[in-house]
Amino acid sequence: xxxxxxxxxxxxxxxxxxxxxxxxxxxxxxxxxxxxxxxxxxxxxxxxxxxxxxxxxxxxxxxxxxxxxxxxxxxxxxxxxxxxxxxxxxxxxxxxxxxxxxxxxxxxxxxxxxxxxxxxxxxxxxxxxxxxxxxxxxxxxxxxxxxxxxxxxxxxxxxxxxxxxxxxxxxxxxxxxxxxxxxxxxxxxxxxxxxxxxxxxxxxxxxxxxxxxxxxxxxxxxxxxxxxxxxxxxxxxxxxxxxxxxxxxxxxxxxxxxxxxxxx
Amino acid sequence: xxxxxxxxxxxxxxxxxxxxxxxxxxxxxxxxxxxxxxxxxxxxxxxxxxxxxxxxxxxxxxxxxxxxxxxxxxxxxxxxxxxxxxxxxxxxxxxxxxxxxxxxxxxxxxxxxxxxxxxxxxxxxxxxxxxxxxxxxxxxxxxxxxxxxxxxxxxxxxxxxxxxxxxxxxxxxxxxxxxxxxxxxxxxxxxxxxxxxxxxxxxxxxxxxxxxxxxxxxxxxxxxxxxxxxxxxxxxxxxxxxxxxxxxxxxxxxxxxxxxxxxxxxxxxxxxxxxxxxxxxxxxxxxxxxxxxx
Numbered sequence: 135x136x137x138x139x140x141x142x143x144x145x146x147x148x149x150x151x152x153x154x155x156x157x158x159x160x161x162x163x164x165x166x167x168x169x170x171x172x173x174x175x176x177x178x179x180x181x182x183x184x185x186x187x188x189x190x191x192x193x194x195x196x197x198x199x200x201x202x203x204x205x206x207x208x209x210x211x212x213x214x215x216x217x218x219x220x221x222x223x224x225x226x227x228x229x230x231x232x233x234x235x236x237x238x239x240x241x242x243x244x245x246x247x248x249x250x251x252x253x254x255x256x257x258x259x260x261x262x263x264x265x266x267x268x269x270x271x272x273x274x275x276x277x278x279x280x281x282x283x284x285x286x287x288x289x290x291x292x293x294x295x296x297x298x299x300x301x302x303x304x305x306x307x308x309x310x311x312x313x314x315x316x317x318x319x320x321x322x323x324x325x326x327x328x329x330x331x332x333x334x335x336x337x338x339x340x341x342x343x344x345x346x347x348x349x350x351x352x353x354x355x356x357x358x359x360x361x362x363x364x365x366x367x368x369x370x371x372x373x374x375x376x377x378x379x380x381x382x383x384x385x386x387x388x389x390x391x392x393x394x395x396x397x398x
Numbered sequence: 399x400x401x402x403x404x405x406x407x408x409x410x411x412x413x414x415x416x417x418x419x420x421x422x423x424x425x426x427x428x429x430x431x432x433x434x435x436x437x438x439x440x441x442x443x444x445x446x447x448x449x450x451x452x453x454x455x456x457x458x459x460x461x462x463x464x465x466x467x468x469x470x471x472x473x474x475x476x477x478x479x480x481x482x483x484x485x486x487x488x489x490x491x492x493x494x495x496x497x498x499x500x501x502x503x504x505x506x507x508x509x510x511x512x513x514x515x516x517x518x519x520x521x522x523x524x525x526x527x528x529x530x531x532x533x534x535x536x537x538x539x540x541x542x543x544x545x546x547x548x549x550x551x552x553x554x555x556x557x558x559x560x561x562x563x564x565x566x567x568x569x570x571x572x573x574x575x576x577x578x579x580x581x582x583x584x585x586x587x588x589x590x591x592x593x594x595x596x597x598x599x600x601x602x603x604x605x606x607x608x609x610x611x612x613x614x615x616x617x618x619x620x621x622x623x624x625x626x627x628x629x630x631x632x633x634x635x636x637x638x639x640x641x642x643x644x645x646x647x648x649x650x651x652x653x654x655x656x657x658x659x660x661x662x663x664x665x666x667x668x669x670x671x672x673x674x675x676x677x678x679x680x681x682x683x684x685x686x687x688x689x690x691x692x
Contacts (some may be wrong), residue, residue: 153501153640164505176622231475232468259501261621262477263458267465276551278430280458286551293555296430298458304555305430318608318615349539359474359515361493363508366501372652373668376659381681388653389685391669397572397630397651398596 141193141286141309142248145184145217145346146238146269147177149201149208150259162367173208176254178322183218183284183315184252185323191286194218196246202226206338213333214325215289220336221245225343230360235268237355240346243273245339249309250292255280255316266314281315293382399455399519400424404537405454406482406519409561410494413483414450420537421447428459431550437466439542442678444471447540449514450484451494456518464516474511480523484513502621503644522625522648560616565599567619572598572630573649575619576612577642578605579635579656583612588679589634595686601626603633603642620645635675638663655679 173181184195184331197212199205200223209220223241242248251273253266263279269275283295287306296303297316325333348355375391377384392398400422407420423443428436440463441461444452452467454460456478468475476482479496486492493510500507511517565575574593576586586600593600600617607618619626621641631649636642637654643666646652654667657674664670670676 151501153504156501156504165500194552231465232472232659235469236550260477261502262475264468264475264477266467267462268469271466271469277462278552279462289407295558298430301560302558303430304558306555307551308554317604321609356472360476360509360511363495363510365505365507368499368503368506368647370666372645372666374664374670375668376670376672378659378672381671381673381677382685384673384678385681385685388669388671388682389689392630392651392653395668 141187141191141250142246143184143188143193143195144198144221144242144246144248144251145177145180145195146198146206146251146253147181147208147212148174148176148197148257148259149205150257151193153258164365164367171204171207173211174254174258175315176256176258178211179317179319180252180254180315181212181215181217182320182322184192184250185287186320187250187284188216193249196221196248198238198242199223200225200229200238200241201280201283209327209338209342210333213222213336214330215323216325216329222340223336223343224340226362227343228358231262232266232356232360233358235265236272237343237346238265239269241341244341244346249311250276251275251310251312253312253314255314259347263314266312267286270312270388273310273312276311278305278311278313279309281313282319284313284315284319399457399460399521402521402524403453403455403519405524405526407451407537408543409524410451410453410482410484411683413485418450421449422537422539423542425542426541428463429554430459431552431554432544433459433462434466434551435544437463437470441467441470441503443540443542451514452516453482454516454518460518464609466519468516471514471516474515476509476515476517478507478520479517480519482517485510486558495516502640503647504640506591522627532644565601565617567599567601567617567624567626570599570626570628572596572632573601573619573626573628574598574632574634575601575603576634577603577636579637580606580612583610585676586612588675592632592634592679595683596630596632598628598630598632603636603639633663633667634679635656636663637661638666663684 152170157165167172195217197217197220256263278294280297281294282297285293291308411418478498482496495510574589576589601619602613602617607613621644625645627648629650632653652667654663654670659672
């Protein structure tokens with residue numbers, strides 16, 4: 135403990151369709167109606183990082199999300215994992231990354247002062263990794279992306295190891311800042327039954343999307359410029375030939391097959 | 399990726415039916431400290447030239463540069479797109495369209511953005527054009543002057559090279575990967591031996607490289623790791639989570655060894671052996687040896 139002011143952390147999360155449960159209809163389209171949704175897998179790493187920094191340094195963690203009432207499921211999970219409160223931007227409108235990040239930025243400006251915002255490296259459905267750096271730009275804050283390790287410095291800054299493609303870069307920025315974390319950074323905790331029960335008592339502050347619209351004299355809100363026109367199953371035309379005999383039989387059949395494929 | 403991005407830009411111009419040109423913008427290499435300055439400089443050039451599309455590589459820094467350009471210009475971003483073209487239908491405004499993976503690669507989405515916009519392309523989406531491939535003029539290159547150095551908000555402390563890659567998964571012809579089916583770290587000698595017998599290298603699914611740490615992170619194949627395209631990919635004790643499958647889709651032949659017949663990996667494999675890897679891999683090694691001897 136440094137004895138400094140407690141840290142105010144915001145963690146962004148997305149309630150997203152669970153791709154592993156997603157079914158395909160006869161025409162090759164995903165059956166999104168009634169599809170299972172849950173907190174985007176990598177966002178659980180962001181929540182874990184926020185909560186573990188709080189446990190080390192003291193402070194509060196606010197979970198932030200945008201979407202319909204259904205998003206409460208993911209927010210509850212974040213609260214059970216150790217977030218103290220939540221902000222929900224209510225919207226049933228389709229928004230792209232630019233518009234989403236705009237309203238999230240407006241909500242945090244409205245809701246609370248903060249020192250650190252944590253996003254994941256990308257959502258499990260699109261894996262764009264855009265909302266984090268866009269938030270930083272809307273809020274005019276430093277951004278550190280693809281963080282695999284964080285270390286609080288005594289001087290009000292955060293040092294991060296960034297997992298870039300070819301190297302690890304060690305960088306540092308003063309609070310307030312925005313970071314995105316990679317999934318290797320930690321192993322998300324599983325809340326206990328007691329924590330799950332207690333989560334329902336934690337406060338959730340709501341902002342209807344309209345309440346965050348720009349006022350007179352402010353720049354217009356971005357429209358959703360990006361649209362999804364069609365979504366179809368990727369074809370994986372594989373042979374799917376199974377060998378189920380003894381290990382010896384299977385092994386020699388496989389080798390024969392690979393030889394005739396010309397890959398041995 | 400500069401050559402690939404230029405090739406992608408040239409195809410967009412072709413779909414516009416003439417009258418447009420590619421401008422190659424060269425700047426300082428973006429880094430975690432200067433990516434904002436790079437983005438700002440690109441915004442300047444794009445404004446001056448009236449750019450309809452700003453195209454970048456979908457690298458980790460490329461995405462960050464794209465995000466900043468989008469906020470500064472209030473434009474949409476298409477991420478990880480292939481098959482880019484400008485389309486217009488029924489008098490509607492022209493849009494840039496492309497195809498990208500969604501839901502961990504289980505589906506492809508056709509996406510569109512109003513122009514002008516920003517787009518990022520994945521490595522391998524466009525082959526760099528050879529000298530004879532196109533009659534189009536080589537792009538004019540604009541060197542952008544970076545603005546006066548503002549104090550960098552993200553301070554660079556040091557660069558650590560990633561642990562020496564003794565393996566080159568990206569260009570390997572044969573890859574043998576290990577997954578959670580292995581009970582002990584010591585048992586990985588089985589995949590090492592199999593890889594060696596086949597002249598290949600060892601890869602890993604995420605649980606082994608990241609969670610258990612039995613194999614280095616540089617061997618992690620999948621959505622958040624490396625994408626590979628070998629002639630032969632052998633998945634040993636890997637269940638076949640979508641995130642892993644996303645990284646092996648472009649393999650020519652996929653082989654799976656798993657004791658669970660219901661494991662999803664068999665759905666994406668050309669050949670599968672249903673059985674205990676602790677018996678199957680030794681049998682395979684023996685069969686390879688016998689074959690080599692004969």
